[in-house]
Amino acid sequence: MAKFKKKTNTSQDIPTSALPDIIFMLLFFFMVTTVLRETDLLVENKLPNATQLTKLEQKSLVSYIYVGKPKDTDKYGDEPRIQVNDVLIMPKEIPKFVFEEKDKLDEVERDKITMSLKVDRDAKMGIINDVKQQLREANALKVNYSSILSADAL
Template identity: 45%
Template sequence: MSKFKKKKSGGTPAISTASLPDIVFMLLFFFMTATTMKDSDLKIENTLPKANQTAKLHKKQYVMYLYAGKPNERYVTTLGKSDRIQLADKMASTADIKNFVILERANRNSEDEKYLTASLKIDKNVKMGLVSDIKLELRKIDQLKVNYTTTQGNPVE
Protein backbone atom coordinates (compact mmCIF):
# COMPACT_ATOMS: atom_id res chain seq x y z
CA MET A 1 0.00 0.00 0.00
CA SER A 2 1.30 3.40 -0.89
CA LYS A 3 1.62 6.36 1.38
CA PHE A 4 1.12 8.95 -1.38
CA LYS A 5 -2.07 9.37 -3.33
CA LYS A 6 -2.26 11.09 -6.70
CA LYS A 7 -4.65 13.99 -7.21
CA LYS A 8 -7.30 13.01 -9.67
CA SER A 9 -8.23 16.47 -11.06
CA GLY A 10 -7.35 19.50 -8.96
CA GLY A 11 -8.44 22.07 -11.58
CA THR A 12 -6.70 25.35 -12.30
CA PRO A 13 -5.54 27.50 -9.41
CA ALA A 14 -7.37 30.82 -8.75
CA ILE A 15 -5.93 33.98 -10.28
CA SER A 16 -4.39 36.33 -7.75
CA THR A 17 -5.98 39.80 -7.78
CA ALA A 18 -3.56 41.32 -5.32
CA SER A 19 -1.82 43.47 -7.96
CA LEU A 20 -5.05 44.59 -9.67
CA PRO A 21 -5.43 47.87 -7.70
CA ASP A 22 -1.83 48.79 -8.54
CA ILE A 23 -2.51 48.30 -12.23
CA VAL A 24 -5.74 50.32 -12.09
CA PHE A 25 -4.08 53.26 -10.32
CA MET A 26 -1.11 53.15 -12.68
CA LEU A 27 -3.48 53.45 -15.67
CA LEU A 28 -5.43 56.19 -13.93
CA PHE A 29 -2.28 58.25 -13.29
CA PHE A 30 -1.12 57.71 -16.87
CA PHE A 31 -4.37 59.04 -18.36
CA MET A 32 -4.49 61.94 -15.89
CA THR A 33 -1.03 63.13 -16.95
CA ALA A 34 -1.34 62.36 -20.68
CA THR A 35 -4.78 63.89 -21.26
CA THR A 36 -5.16 67.55 -22.10
CA MET A 37 -8.29 69.51 -21.32
CA LYS A 38 -10.09 71.20 -24.16
CA ASP A 39 -10.34 74.97 -23.75
CA SER A 40 -13.33 75.63 -25.93
CA ASP A 41 -15.58 73.91 -28.42
CA LEU A 42 -15.14 75.58 -31.80
CA LYS A 43 -18.38 76.40 -33.55
CA ILE A 44 -16.58 77.98 -36.48
CA GLU A 45 -14.26 76.73 -39.19
CA ASN A 46 -10.70 77.61 -38.32
CA THR A 47 -8.23 76.83 -41.08
CA LEU A 48 -5.28 79.01 -40.15
CA PRO A 49 -3.19 80.77 -42.81
CA LYS A 50 0.41 79.70 -43.41
CA ALA A 51 3.49 81.76 -42.63
CA ASN A 52 7.19 81.03 -43.07
CA GLN A 53 8.48 83.19 -40.22
CA THR A 54 6.76 82.20 -36.99
CA ALA A 55 7.63 82.30 -33.31
CA LYS A 56 6.20 80.24 -30.51
CA LEU A 57 4.40 81.77 -27.53
CA HIS A 58 6.13 80.52 -24.40
CA LYS A 59 3.74 81.48 -21.62
CA LYS A 60 0.29 80.38 -22.66
CA GLN A 61 -1.27 81.30 -19.32
CA TYR A 62 -1.11 84.95 -20.43
CA VAL A 63 -3.00 84.35 -23.69
CA MET A 64 -6.70 84.90 -24.45
CA TYR A 65 -8.03 83.52 -27.71
CA LEU A 66 -10.40 85.24 -30.14
CA TYR A 67 -11.68 83.10 -33.03
CA ALA A 68 -13.21 84.27 -36.31
CA GLY A 69 -14.56 82.32 -39.26
CA LYS A 70 -17.63 80.87 -40.91
CA PRO A 71 -19.84 78.62 -38.74
CA ASN A 72 -19.34 74.85 -38.97
CA GLU A 73 -21.81 72.83 -41.05
CA ARG A 74 -23.85 71.78 -38.02
CA TYR A 75 -24.30 75.41 -36.88
CA VAL A 76 -25.10 76.95 -40.28
CA THR A 77 -28.86 76.62 -39.73
CA THR A 78 -28.76 78.59 -36.46
CA LEU A 79 -25.88 81.00 -37.10
CA GLY A 80 -26.02 81.60 -40.85
CA LYS A 81 -23.18 81.52 -43.36
CA SER A 82 -21.51 84.88 -42.69
CA ASP A 83 -18.24 85.34 -40.81
CA ARG A 84 -18.67 85.22 -37.04
CA ILE A 85 -16.59 85.87 -33.90
CA GLN A 86 -16.29 83.31 -31.11
CA LEU A 87 -15.05 84.29 -27.66
CA ALA A 88 -14.41 81.26 -25.44
CA ASP A 89 -17.48 79.04 -26.09
CA LYS A 90 -19.91 81.80 -27.08
CA MET A 91 -20.64 83.42 -30.40
CA ALA A 92 -20.24 87.19 -30.11
CA SER A 93 -20.19 90.47 -31.97
CA THR A 94 -17.43 93.05 -32.07
CA ALA A 95 -19.15 94.98 -29.27
CA ASP A 96 -18.75 91.95 -26.95
CA ILE A 97 -14.94 91.99 -27.26
CA LYS A 98 -14.65 94.79 -24.70
CA ASN A 99 -16.49 92.82 -22.00
CA PHE A 100 -14.54 89.66 -22.83
CA VAL A 101 -11.15 91.36 -22.43
CA ILE A 102 -12.22 93.12 -19.21
CA LEU A 103 -13.40 89.80 -17.79
CA GLU A 104 -10.12 88.12 -18.78
CA ARG A 105 -8.16 90.91 -17.11
CA ALA A 106 -10.27 90.60 -13.96
CA ASN A 107 -9.57 86.85 -13.75
CA ARG A 108 -5.83 87.52 -13.66
CA ASN A 109 -3.60 89.19 -11.09
CA SER A 110 -3.01 92.89 -11.59
CA GLU A 111 0.70 92.13 -12.16
CA ASP A 112 -0.15 89.71 -14.98
CA GLU A 113 -2.26 92.22 -16.93
CA LYS A 114 0.78 93.71 -18.66
CA TYR A 115 1.66 90.27 -20.09
CA LEU A 116 -1.85 89.48 -21.34
CA THR A 117 -1.84 88.84 -25.09
CA ALA A 118 -4.84 88.67 -27.41
CA SER A 119 -4.27 85.81 -29.82
CA LEU A 120 -6.35 86.05 -32.99
CA LYS A 121 -7.11 82.64 -34.50
CA ILE A 122 -8.72 83.78 -37.71
CA ASP A 123 -9.73 81.55 -40.60
CA LYS A 124 -7.79 82.27 -43.78
CA ASN A 125 -11.01 83.03 -45.70
CA VAL A 126 -12.35 85.69 -43.31
CA LYS A 127 -12.85 89.14 -44.81
CA MET A 128 -10.31 91.75 -43.70
CA GLY A 129 -13.10 94.12 -42.60
CA LEU A 130 -13.97 91.83 -39.67
CA VAL A 131 -10.29 91.56 -38.71
CA SER A 132 -9.90 95.35 -38.70
CA ASP A 133 -13.10 95.68 -36.60
CA ILE A 134 -11.64 93.25 -34.03
CA LYS A 135 -8.34 95.15 -33.96
CA LEU A 136 -10.18 98.46 -33.55
CA GLU A 137 -12.14 97.14 -30.55
CA LEU A 138 -8.93 95.85 -28.98
CA ARG A 139 -7.30 99.26 -29.49
CA LYS A 140 -10.25 101.04 -27.85
CA ILE A 141 -9.77 99.13 -24.61
CA ASP A 142 -5.98 99.47 -24.72
CA GLN A 143 -5.23 95.82 -25.52
CA LEU A 144 -2.19 96.47 -27.67
CA LYS A 145 -0.44 93.09 -27.36
CA VAL A 146 -1.93 91.16 -30.27
CA ASN A 147 -0.73 87.89 -31.76
CA TYR A 148 -1.85 86.37 -35.06
CA THR A 149 -1.88 82.57 -34.88
CA THR A 150 -0.70 80.79 -38.03
CA THR A 151 0.65 77.44 -39.11
CA GLN A 152 4.20 76.87 -40.35
CA GLY A 153 4.41 76.66 -44.13
CA ASN A 154 4.79 78.53 -47.39
CA PRO A 155 2.28 81.41 -47.55
CA VAL A 156 2.36 81.52 -51.37
CA GLU A 157 0.88 78.02 -51.75
Protein backbone atom coordinates in the same frame (compact mmCIF):
# COMPACT_ATOMS: atom_id res chain seq x y z
CA MET B 1 7.34 12.38 26.78
CA ALA B 2 5.87 15.71 26.20
CA LYS B 3 3.79 16.37 23.20
CA PHE B 4 4.60 19.44 21.20
CA LYS B 5 1.80 21.34 19.57
CA LYS B 6 2.49 22.90 16.24
CA LYS B 7 1.57 26.57 16.39
CA THR B 8 0.25 28.05 13.16
CA ASN B 9 0.27 31.83 12.96
CA THR B 10 -0.79 32.05 9.37
CA SER B 11 -3.57 34.46 8.64
CA GLN B 12 -5.82 34.70 5.66
CA ASP B 13 -5.59 38.51 5.38
CA ILE B 14 -4.77 40.11 2.05
CA PRO B 15 -1.64 42.26 2.22
CA THR B 16 -2.52 45.88 1.55
CA SER B 17 0.89 47.49 1.89
CA ALA B 18 1.25 47.99 -1.90
CA LEU B 19 -2.26 49.34 -2.35
CA PRO B 20 -1.36 53.06 -2.02
CA ASP B 21 1.41 52.63 -4.59
CA ILE B 22 -1.00 51.07 -7.05
CA ILE B 23 -3.58 53.80 -6.50
CA PHE B 24 -1.00 56.56 -7.09
CA MET B 25 0.27 54.83 -10.23
CA LEU B 26 -3.29 54.76 -11.59
CA LEU B 27 -3.81 58.37 -10.63
CA PHE B 28 -0.64 59.49 -12.43
CA PHE B 29 -1.52 57.37 -15.46
CA PHE B 30 -4.90 59.07 -15.86
CA MET B 31 -3.43 62.51 -15.19
CA VAL B 32 -0.86 62.01 -17.95
CA THR B 33 -3.13 60.45 -20.53
CA THR B 34 -6.17 62.68 -20.09
CA VAL B 35 -6.50 65.52 -22.57
CA LEU B 36 -8.20 68.60 -21.25
CA ARG B 37 -10.83 70.08 -23.49
CA GLU B 38 -9.86 73.39 -24.99
CA THR B 39 -12.54 75.08 -27.06
CA ASP B 40 -15.24 73.62 -29.28
CA LEU B 41 -14.97 75.55 -32.50
CA LEU B 42 -18.27 76.96 -33.72
CA VAL B 43 -16.62 78.68 -36.71
CA GLU B 44 -14.54 77.38 -39.59
CA ASN B 45 -10.88 77.92 -38.89
CA LYS B 46 -8.51 77.17 -41.76
CA LEU B 47 -5.44 79.16 -40.77
CA PRO B 48 -3.26 80.83 -43.40
CA ASN B 49 0.29 79.64 -44.05
CA ALA B 50 3.22 81.41 -42.42
CA THR B 51 6.82 81.80 -43.46
CA GLN B 52 8.24 82.61 -40.03
CA LEU B 53 7.56 81.29 -36.59
CA THR B 54 7.67 83.01 -33.20
CA LYS B 55 6.91 80.98 -30.13
CA LEU B 56 4.76 82.48 -27.38
CA GLU B 57 6.53 82.65 -24.04
CA GLN B 58 3.69 82.08 -21.58
CA LYS B 59 0.62 80.33 -22.92
CA SER B 60 -1.25 81.10 -19.72
CA LEU B 61 -1.24 84.77 -20.72
CA VAL B 62 -2.80 84.11 -24.14
CA SER B 63 -6.52 84.39 -24.90
CA TYR B 64 -7.84 83.27 -28.25
CA ILE B 65 -10.34 85.00 -30.52
CA TYR B 66 -11.60 82.93 -33.45
CA VAL B 67 -13.03 84.56 -36.57
CA GLY B 68 -14.66 82.66 -39.41
CA LYS B 69 -17.82 81.49 -41.08
CA PRO B 70 -20.13 79.64 -38.65
CA LYS B 71 -20.29 75.87 -39.00
CA ASP B 72 -24.04 75.93 -38.34
CA THR B 73 -25.09 78.27 -41.17
CA ASP B 74 -28.80 77.55 -40.64
CA LYS B 75 -28.66 78.99 -37.14
CA TYR B 76 -26.02 81.74 -37.48
CA GLY B 77 -26.00 82.63 -41.20
CA ASP B 78 -23.15 82.83 -43.70
CA GLU B 79 -21.39 85.98 -42.49
CA PRO B 80 -18.13 85.60 -40.54
CA ARG B 81 -18.62 85.56 -36.78
CA ILE B 82 -16.40 86.05 -33.73
CA GLN B 83 -15.98 83.27 -31.18
CA VAL B 84 -14.42 83.57 -27.75
CA ASN B 85 -14.24 80.56 -25.45
CA ASP B 86 -17.36 78.59 -26.45
CA VAL B 87 -19.70 81.42 -27.46
CA LEU B 88 -20.24 83.60 -30.51
CA ILE B 89 -20.17 87.32 -29.79
CA MET B 90 -20.57 90.63 -31.58
CA PRO B 91 -17.56 92.96 -32.02
CA LYS B 92 -18.89 95.39 -29.39
CA GLU B 93 -18.68 92.59 -26.76
CA ILE B 94 -14.92 92.13 -27.18
CA PRO B 95 -13.94 94.71 -24.49
CA LYS B 96 -16.10 92.82 -21.97
CA PHE B 97 -14.32 89.58 -22.93
CA VAL B 98 -10.91 91.23 -22.54
CA PHE B 99 -11.77 92.58 -19.09
CA GLU B 100 -13.05 89.15 -17.99
CA GLU B 101 -9.83 87.52 -19.19
CA LYS B 102 -7.74 90.13 -17.38
CA ASP B 103 -9.72 89.58 -14.18
CA LYS B 104 -8.73 85.90 -14.22
CA LEU B 105 -5.04 86.87 -14.02
CA ASP B 106 -2.94 88.23 -11.18
CA GLU B 107 -2.67 91.99 -11.02
CA VAL B 108 0.98 91.89 -12.10
CA GLU B 109 0.23 89.86 -15.23
CA ARG B 110 -2.81 91.80 -16.46
CA ASP B 111 -0.78 94.10 -18.70
CA LYS B 112 1.09 91.14 -20.20
CA ILE B 113 -1.99 89.46 -21.67
CA THR B 114 -1.81 88.64 -25.39
CA MET B 115 -4.85 88.36 -27.62
CA SER B 116 -4.27 85.73 -30.29
CA LEU B 117 -6.44 86.03 -33.40
CA LYS B 118 -7.11 82.76 -35.15
CA VAL B 119 -8.73 83.99 -38.33
CA ASP B 120 -10.01 81.82 -41.14
CA ARG B 121 -8.09 82.39 -44.36
CA ASP B 122 -11.33 83.25 -46.21
CA ALA B 123 -12.51 85.88 -43.69
CA LYS B 124 -12.86 89.46 -44.89
CA MET B 125 -10.64 92.20 -43.53
CA GLY B 126 -13.60 94.31 -42.34
CA ILE B 127 -14.44 92.06 -39.38
CA ILE B 128 -10.75 91.81 -38.47
CA ASN B 129 -10.53 95.61 -38.40
CA ASP B 130 -13.60 95.70 -36.15
CA VAL B 131 -11.95 93.22 -33.77
CA LYS B 132 -8.70 95.20 -33.73
CA GLN B 133 -10.56 98.45 -33.04
CA GLN B 134 -12.41 96.90 -30.11
CA LEU B 135 -9.15 95.49 -28.75
CA ARG B 136 -7.66 98.99 -28.84
CA GLU B 137 -10.63 100.34 -26.91
CA ALA B 138 -10.13 97.62 -24.29
CA ASN B 139 -6.42 98.52 -24.08
CA ALA B 140 -5.39 95.04 -25.24
CA LEU B 141 -2.47 96.16 -27.35
CA LYS B 142 -0.53 92.89 -27.57
CA VAL B 143 -2.08 91.11 -30.55
CA ASN B 144 -0.85 87.91 -32.15
CA TYR B 145 -2.01 86.47 -35.47
CA SER B 146 -1.95 82.68 -35.43
CA SER B 147 -1.14 80.67 -38.52
CA ILE B 148 0.28 77.34 -39.53
CA LEU B 149 3.87 76.97 -40.58
CA SER B 150 4.14 76.12 -44.26
CA ALA B 151 6.39 73.28 -45.39
CA ASP B 152 8.62 75.54 -47.52
CA ALA B 153 9.46 77.67 -44.45
CA LEU B 154 11.12 74.71 -42.75
